[in-house]
Amino acid sequence: MTREGRSMKGRRRALVCLLSVVVMTLPLVQSSASAETDGEEPSRRNALYVLHLFSNDIATFTLDPTTGRPTPVGDLVATGTMPRGFVFTPDGRRAYTANGGDDTISGYDVDERGELSPLGEPTPVDGQVPFGIAIAPNGKTLYTANLESGTVSALAIDANGKPHLIGKPVPTGAPQPRTVSASADGRFVFVSHGLPAKGRADVMVVFAVQPDGGLKRTLAPPVPVGSGGNGSDITPDGRFIYVASTGSDVVYGFRIANDGSLSSVPGSPFPTAVFPEDAAVTPDGRHLYVTSPNHDTTVTRNVTAFSIGRDGALRPVPGSPFESAGASVGITPSRDGRRLYVGNFETHDLAAFDIGKTGVLRQLAGSPFPTGGRNPTFQGVSVPPNQGPKAAFQTKVSDRTVRFDGTGSADPDGTIARYDWTFGDGAALQDGGPTPTHVYRRPGTYQATLTVTDDEGCGTTLIFTGQTPHCTGSPAARATRTIIVQ
Known part of the structure; x- marks a missing residue:
């Protein structure tokens, strides 16, 4: 026994x-x-x-x-x-x-x-x-x-x-x-x-x-x-x-x-x-x-x-x-x-x-x-579960140069440790910080996406191993905005 x-x-x-x-x-x-x-x-x-x-x-x-x-x-x-x-x-x-x-x-x-x-x-x-x-x-x-x-x-x-x-x-x-x-x-x-x-x-x-x-x-x-x-x-x-x-x-x-x-x-x-x-x-x-x-x-x-x-x-x-x-x-x-x-x-x-x-x-x-x-x-x-982060960002467009600001992202029980960006034109910036700048080669409409991860590794995915949650990651850790470049 x-x-x-x-x-x-x-x-x-x-x-x-x-x-x-x-x-x-x-x-x-x-x-x-x-x-x-x-x-x-x-x-x-x-x-x-x-x-x-x-x-x-x-x-x-x-x-x-x-x-x-x-x-x-x-x-x-x-x-x-x-x-x-x-x-x-x-x-x-x-x-x-x-x-x-x-x-x-x-x-x-x-x-x-x-x-x-x-x-x-x-x-x-x-x-x-x-x-x-x-x-x-x-x-x-x-x-x-x-x-x-x-x-x-x-x-x-x-x-x-x-x-x-x-x-x-x-x-x-x-x-x-x-x-x-x-x-x-x-x-x-x-x-x-x-x-x-x-x-x-x-x-x-x-x-x-x-x-x-x-x-x-x-x-x-x-x-x-x-x-x-x-x-x-x-x-x-x-x-x-x-x-x-x-x-x-x-x-x-x-x-x-x-x-x-x-x-x-x-x-x-x-x-x-x-x-x-x-x-x-x-x-x-x-x-x-x-x-x-x-x-x-x-x-x-x-x-x-x-x-x-x-x-x-x-x-x-x-x-x-x-x-x-x-x-x-x-x-x-x-x-x-x-x-x-x-x-x-x-x-x-x-x-x-x-x-x-x-x-x-x-x-x-x-x-x-x-x-x-x-x-x-x-x-x-x-241990209590890690609460998942939420992604949010703003943009400022100047001709084909776009400044991104992800400082509005938040983590309810910690800090954002990683910002991963895709800009909709095939370009991506891994762990690129909260405020990158990207230059688009040609005019158009693009879907830019920010994915954030917190300081304990929690992001878009729920981590659950059978009895109790470890991380309540969710799709809220990813945000997408439409970018129009003239």
Whole structure:
């Protein structure tokens, strides 16, 4: 069974008692993450959150924009019992977690400083032990995989941020549904299943998303994921999904067809460190990282790193697996993909890494960092999505010379870092700054286009890898104007 999620009906109370005794034998941690940053003011843009399974709360950190170093801010915020997963609406203003101990979802308002405020009472999911949670790319629907009841729940989010069940939970047709991943186009939901016991043949099941956000099993057959299918993540282009197989010590890779059906990528499955549990694809889609809590807490090389090929095949990054700490579980890249953050279950802390160009990990100075709570949880490290930029420009025509001014472009949570221009006459200027000048060779009517990218790499494309948005890029990052040259 997973190190932080061994909850089965009839054993839940005994399990909590047993693990509480284990936790009490570990070094004591502070009950509050309260601290003040020395430089950067807390903000939603620079926030990072860590869920704790057995203190039932959330720690908030501010990430230094230059170094990536996390600094705890504020007090721990209460969740329901045994929380897992922390997902955001696309605007980053609301967040949700699944509470496996009381079968609910907790919702939060997220203010401009990144502070969390509960959205009233938790909402029941009508299923037992919601283990995994995902939000639809459009932010209108939540999905939970309910471990003990063998179902997946769909909940619509109303205008006030409260979730409401869409019909009854849908049986998945396989035992122990564990992790739920939504496709970036919003058409499909993929659910991994199983327990990490030797000899099991667990599966991933595909659901089609209905017009109201509800789910229906597709005709695509379930695909095998070894023993204990667990954390899963999807490449930003929507072509591939990867699933950690906890009892098989591998990660499976699948190509996603247009109808949602899955077929193995070349070479799948791929070996990982012992007991892989969670997975994260970087926002650029180049690398996959897999955490392993491991059975042996003295083993600290618990983050397996892969490069992702064009065909979806995985190639180990040199030096992998990388050092983290005790029982690595939750994992997320930073919004710009330059860093990786890993929650360590046994040591109650957060490891932070720089990601090299080849995917090599290097721990930040001072890592790991105490989280202030007990036992960072599965899918319990998360950052709010980067808000996409908006392009706008003006022109001034003088004969055949046109001066362009894109300084009216804006990014709601950062700055514009790149301006790419096409002038409609076959000429283009890549990364040409906000105020280029272009001379047209002949009179005519031209369509000039500006495409902008912000300082965290967000542009025209939504970046969504299965559970929560990384970047809410959209066509608004591109603007076109008609130019008439006399």
